[in-house]
Amino acid sequence: MPWKPPARAGATIPIWAGYSIAERDRRWKAVRESAAKAVFDCIFVPLGNGTDGRYLTQLRCSATVLPTDGRPPIIIADRSSRNEWVPDPWQTSREWAEPMTQALLDAGMERARIGVVGLKGGKVTHVRAFDGVVNHTAFAAVKRRLPNATFEDATDVVGFVRYVKSEEEIDCLRRSTAIAEAGIEEMVKLARPGFDAAVLYAAVVERMLELGSEYYPLAIYTDPIGTREPKRYTNPPIGRRLESNTLITNEVSAVWGAQVSQEDQPILLGRIPDDWKPVIELQKEVFEAGLKFMRPGTSFGELIDFINGFGAKRGMKTLILMHGRGYGDDGPLLSPRLRGENVRDIRIEKGNAWVWKPYAMMADERIQFVWGGDVIVTDKGGEVLFKRPHGMISIV
């Protein structure tokens, strides 16, 4: 190995790394098979793509060269980090271009077809990162040093492996969901007119951290009910107190075993207005109907059409809102902005996980209601991982 590790390194940062060796081997094997099908000689996760790096190594920061032919990967880590999955990675400090280049050369990739994960947004991962997540300067240096190799986007190669969760991953997502629900319970316990919105934010974060969640920004809205475009906060709101008829909507996310859950629970500091009740009832119907519909083999095209057409039969409107759960930026992503034209052909599979939170709204869209949380796909359809009853919580 020509790469010489640095003399000094920063302090090692332990992170949760509790998946089994069997889980590691499952992931690596699945990625190799997917890469072979796409005719890549190796899969390369470069600097910048921390999410896929963590998926393949359980390391906080890494770069990976995984040959398709079954040889073990070459993994580069920093801060002297190592774990059970990767007991002896190459070590670096701040320099990444040179060890990544050496890793590809050592793996015999100087004339290879190299699949680069995270160069572009994928169908089921990096779905919001249309330009990918790869660091320019380091990657450009690698390409210059391997002028006879070809580098092509392989985001979906790893993406479709991440798309289907193992039992171990589902267990982690289940725990992550329970932590997010504990965060919601804390919010319900404290939210009252006059309460400092930043203190509410902080208390929910504290509750999830003390249960062992990694930090993930809480998204919260605290405007009066009926506000057309309420302001979204992903940090503590400054200069705000809750008031009577504040509608608190939220995305409460926790992380366990790197699995990011999300629970959405509207809370109203007042009585639920009568004209909201049919919308809430419709949302319950579409939520439950969607669970039944999302069986393995169903295409997203079919699910989108089913959900978006559901409300019209009741004289109202419904709209699909969902995205994958996993290590972060999982898909498919279906929202009012992204209607899913590029994912209609993707099929739902057993072991998929997403946050399921369809919209229900009045015909004029004046009143809109979203509620939901984490769901896994079983043979019978969607199974919720959370325990809360449906509806808007009213605090009078």
Add this chain to the structure above:
Amino acid sequence: MEAAADVRWKGYSLAERDWRWQAVRANAAKAGYDCIFVPLCVDGKNLHLSLEQSRGTRSDCRFLTQMENAAVVLPTDGRQPIVINDRGTGNDWVPKARPAMRGLRGSWAPAIAQALLDAGMERARIGVPGLGRGKVTHGRASAGVINHSSYDEVIRQLPNATFEDATDVVGYARYGKSDEQIACLRRGAAIAAAGIEKMVEVARPGVPEAILYARVMRRMVELGSEYYPMALYTGPMEGGERLPRFEDPPIDRVLQPMYRITNEVDAVWGGLVAQELQPIVLGPIPDEWKRLVDLQREIYEGGLAVMKPGTSFADFIAFTNGLGEKRGMKSLILMHGRGYGDDGPLLTPQDRTYERVRDVRIEKGNVFVWKPIAMSADERIQFSWGGCVLVTEKGGEPLVRRTPGMVSVS
């Protein structure tokens, strides 16, 4: 400190914006650039080399626009910048931004390339901050912070323009803080100090470390700090071994008697990251540590006096690293800039040559986290304490008053 709900500060003024833009334009003109171009940068969650580096990935756009994620084309000749962000959402500083994506989905590259063309940069010399490490910003980012696919496409679409690293052009505009920025860092430092007070209140043998972590974070967030992970180190005092560093709640760990707790407690106000450090021991301070604590206080206070405008970092390093030897121990400089993230100069034990920053001079309005290390002659035990310091004509002035030393919790 006033409750977050009672704060009336709404953000930086337009005068502050104009001051920043003018400073960047002046630096760019001096370097001969036709414009400064801040490209789309990788997000900090994915490019997570360190907390600072993670926070610093999109720091230049935040400095220039108060937006979390934006690309910026700032012509040197005084014309208004063109700003591109996800949805084309404006703010007080930039009422009109351009949306990155046409048709709701797609690459940022076409909108960015068009902005450069609209600014007349098809044959220009374009300065790009964040392509590599700077002297006073992006000091940890040896490979820079820029997103590959969009940047590669932009330079492909402007084949007659030249693109060069201009990290220091924006960096030196960020290096000296305005009064508005200093006020924000002062509040950030006070919030971090409140976090430390909470830690001293909660840290006891038998307390799960995740609870300690959560209580401190809550205290800072409820005072209005953006969430910035605390770095927490815990382990036995005896032996002085290097402790593991946690940036999330430690799982299945419980504080024990005679544990040493060190930390980097950061708070963010106005986008600027303050940092305070406070070692704590769950028991009496051992005698061999007391000498170190005294030496560290001497270095810390001596450094404040030496830290005057015009002093070179070469001189400052020599003063700090030489003081310990005179007392039969060792001392080592440990400090870096404060600001939007990954601010420099970066002086750590990992690079003891300091080659990159020896010629940089201290200026009035600099803000550093100043936390020199005192260590035994064999380097077996090491002690660091410190926090945010503002450079004034008279030297360094702590932004929040705390007493140097180790806190003993009996």
